[in-house]
Amino acid sequence: MVLGRLKSFIKGLAQAPDDEGAWWPVPETQQIASSAVEQASRERKSRGEGLDVRYRIELKTPGRASRVGCAGVLLIPAVVVGFLTFGNMAQGWVNIPPYVGGSIAAVLGLGGAYALLGLLAPRLKVLADRETFDPAALHTLAWSFSGTPRGVRRLRVRLAGQERATYSQGTTTTTDTHAFHKVVLYDTQESGESVTTVGTFDLDFPPDVMHSFKSDNNEIRWTLEVKAWVSFLPDIRHNLVLTVWADEDPRSYYGWDDTEGAV
Amino acid sequence: MSEQLQIDLNGQTQFKPGDSINVAVAWELPDAPRWIELSLIWRTQGRGTTDRAAAFRHRWEATERPLDPAGAYVIDLVMPPGPLTYGGQLVGIGWGFRLDADGADDVAKRPIVLTRGGNNA
Numbered sequence: 001m002v003l004g005r006l007k008s009f010i011k012g013l014a015q016a017p018d019d020e021g022a023w024w025p026v027p028e029t030q031q032i033a034s035s036a037v038e039q040a041s042r043e044r045k046s047r048g049e050g051l052d053v054r055y056r057i058e059l060k061t062p063g064r065a066s067r068v069g070c071a072g073v074l075l076i077p078a079v080v081v082g083f084l085t086f087g088n089m090a091q092g093w094v095n096i097p098p099y100v101g102g103s104i105a106a107v108l109g110l111g112g113a114y115a116l117l118g119l120l121a122p123r124l125k126v127l128a129d130r131e132t133f134d135p136a137a138l139h140t141l142a143w144s145f146s147g148t149p150r151g152v153r154r155l156r157v158r159l160a161g162q163e164r165a166t167y168s169q170g171t172t173t174t175t176d177t178h179a180f181h182k183v184v185l186y187d188t189q190e191s192g193e194s195v196t197t198v199g200t201f202d203l204d205f206p207p208d209v210m211h212s213f214k215s216d217n218n219e220i221r222w223t224l225e226v227k228a229w230v231s232f233l234p235d236i237r238h239n240l241v242l243t244v245w246a247d248e249d250p251r252s253y254y255g256w257d258d259t260e261g262a263v
Numbered sequence: 264m265s266e267q268l269q270i271d272l273n274g275q276t277q278f279k280p281g282d283s284i285n286v287a288v289a290w291e292l293p294d295a296p297r298w299i300e301l302s303l304i305w306r307t308q309g310r311g312t313t314d315r316a317a318a319f320r321h322r323w324e325a326t327e328r329p330l331d332p333a334g335a336y337v338i339d340l341v342m343p344p345g346p347l348t349y350g351g352q353l354v355g356i357g358w359g360f361r362l363d364a365d366g367a368d369d370v371a372k373r374p375i376v377l378t379r380g381g382n383n384a
Contacts, residue, residue: 165311165353176310178352208380213346215314218307218354246379247280247344 059126059141059224059240075112081105118234122147126157126226132243133222135205142200143226151231152195156187157224159203161210164219181206185224195228211245267291268362268371270301277376280344288362289335296330296365299323301338305346305377308355318343348376 085101123146133139143155161181167174186201188194203224213220222244228236271287278284288301300322306315319340323330349356362371 163309163351163353165309167310167312176353180351210349210351211345211347213349213354213356215307215316217312217314218309218356220349220351220354245345 057128057131059128059242072112074108074115077108079105079109081108114234117232118236121228121230121233121236122149122152124226124228124236124238126224126238126240132245133203133205134246135209135211135244136207136246139203140200141203141224142198144198145195148197149195149228151233152228152236153231154187154189154229155195156189156227157185157201158227159183159185159205160223160225162221162223164221166217181209205244209244212243265362265367265369265371267367268364268369270360270362270371270373272360272373272375276374277378277380278342279379280342280347280377282342283339284342285337285339286360287335287337289333290362290364290367291333292364292366293332294366295325295332296367297325299330299336299362299364302361302363303340303343303358304361305356305358308357309351310353342377345377348378 081101082105085098085105125144125146127142127144128139130139143157145152149155159181160179163178163180165176167176183206184190185203210220212222222242224238224240224242226236226238226240230236267290269287269289271289273285273287275284286301288299290296290299300320302317303319304315304317307313321338323336346356348358357374358377359372359374361373
């Protein structure tokens with residue numbers, strides 16, 4: 001009880017004179033004002049000044065952990081090579097000339113540090129209003145940077161269609177790929193626009209295109225290749241796999257594989 | 264190709280997803296078969312290891328109803344939404360009906376095309 005009063009007193013001290021505080025019931029007039037602000041915000045966004053509320057599905061973008069992992073893959077060998085070259089422990093059983101070991105460690109270390117620098121770049125998300133895309137329809141997607149895209153010189157989005165065939169020879173398994181479609185959907189360099197925090201681009205498929213397909217060894221894969229060039233920092237690259245089909249998800253009709261001597 | 268088993272699609276070879284079709288099967292065997300089976304199968308072709316699956320299957324068993332050495336059935340089915348027939352550089356997808364029967368010398372196969380482009384009837 002005493003503690004509760006103390007909390008209220010401290011909260012009151014932190015309040016501005018006109019601030020009614022969050023623990024008071026919100027007056028009706030304030031609710032109306034809030035909804036008006038939200039409405040204005042939605043209208044502003046729909047005029048292209050922000051992102052439309054319908055873009056709520058984030059296409060799967062790789063997280064920052066992958067960049068940290070990439071940096072680790074470079075930095076750890078850099079430390080090991082540096083230690084083996086200059087450390088006392090390696091003396092006698094590993095003999096790496098200092099200039100060779102030093103060069104390798106420096107190259108790997110710089111690569112790792114550069115990869116870590118990518119964490120400073122703004123995060124880029126690609127958003128859609130649906131999870132699957134009818135190839136016969138025109139779709140509009142959106143991008144959104146986590147902050148002001150300072151230093152982002154160029155943004156490009158490409159649509160790529162790829163066949164992937166996996167086969168085995170002996171103990172080796174190989175996947176061959178063939179790009180049957182690749183087209184630029186949006187490029188600030190081509191349009192002459194500057195890169196904005198949010199924006200939209202159209203996703204259009206060629207006529208009579210094959211839908212997404214994936215079986216154990218064969219695949220038709222549609223990908224959005226998003227790339228942002230950032231000054232002094234590593235480029236942002238996302239390859240987002242799209243699910244492309246017209247109506248019903250056909251995967252549930254693919255059936256079962258016990259078809260010996262099939263057609 | 265079997266002379267003893269026949270699949271009749273009323274002259275059609277192209278179908279759209281969602282099409283309702285009648286498939287007539289006929290057989291003429293030396294002895295009464297214990298079973299007859301009709302399958303609708305897709306398979307991949309091309310450089311990758313072949314994947315295949317049956318999207319539809321119906322089996323007539325003599326245990327349910329005696330089968331004559333010669334006879335015919337008609338079955339209705341709705342064509343599945345996919346995967347559509349496709350011919351690419353590395354990956355291809357083909358469809359076909361397959362009829363097999365106990366005691367038949369071979370299976371009957373009838374390739375078809377599943378496409379959004381329409382029927383050729």
